Amino acid sequence: MMASVTNKTPATPRQAARRQAAVDRRLDTEFFKALADPTRARLLACLVKCGRPCSVTEVAACCDVDFSVVARHLGLLARAGVLEAEKKGRTVWYVARCAALSGRLRALADAIDEWCPSGGQGDRSGDRCGCDKGEC
Numbered sequence: 001m002m003a004s005v006t007n008k009t010p011a012t013p014r015q016a017a018r019r020q021a022a023v024d025r026r027l028d029t030e031f032f033k034a035l036a037d038p039t040r041a042r043l044l045a046c047l048v049k050c051g052r053p054c055s056v057t058e059v060a061a062c063c064d065v066d067f068s069v070v071a072r073h074l075g076l077l078a079r080a081g082v083l084e085a086e087k088k089g090r091t092v093w094y095v096a097r098c099a100a101l102s103g104r105l106r107a108l109a110d111a112i113d114e115w116c117p118s119g120g121q122g123d124r125s126g127d128r129c130g131c132d133k134g135e136c
Contacts, residue, residue, distance in 0.1 A: 009115075022111035031104065034080035039065060040073045044082060044096060053086065053093035 035041060046062055047054060060070040074094050078085040082101055083094045 021115065023108070023115060026104070026108040026111045028104075031080050031082070034077050034082055037073070039063075039069075040077055043070065043073055044077060047083065047094060047096040048098060048101075051096075053095040055091050055093055057091075059094065 035044070042063060043059055046059060056067060056071045056074060059074065060067045063070070065073075071092075074083060074092075075085070077083045078094065081104075082097060084097050086093045086095075
């Protein structure tokens with residue numbers, strides 16, 4: 001769902017940076033840093049597709065990464081709110097928080113749409129960049 005732009009668009013990047021909006025809150029750097037690592041992205045994809053809690057041992061067995069490295073990556077993803085961790089005895093079980101993950105990404109998309117609605121000034125899809133080199 002797209003929100004309509006109700007605020008006057010800032011004239012300069014400096015004015016835009018001073019204005020607080022939902023997009024500022026949704027661009028959580030720790031969340032995106034957690035997702036940015038290729039190994040963590042693969043581990044997350046594995047857990048999303050598995051659809052059930054998995055132990056570190058199970059996850060480590062499906063990739064070419066050492067157990068301790070997998071444990072660290074999964075812990076970081078859990079701290080970022082992407083995974084849920086539950087310790088039972090000596091085993092930690094991780095499960096993807098799919099609804100929370102998709103909700104956060106959807107909320108970010110909505111916040112971006114608030115300022116850059118489809119077909120609006122910020123949407124350059126289908127437009128050339130204006131360069132005269134013919135590279136676009």
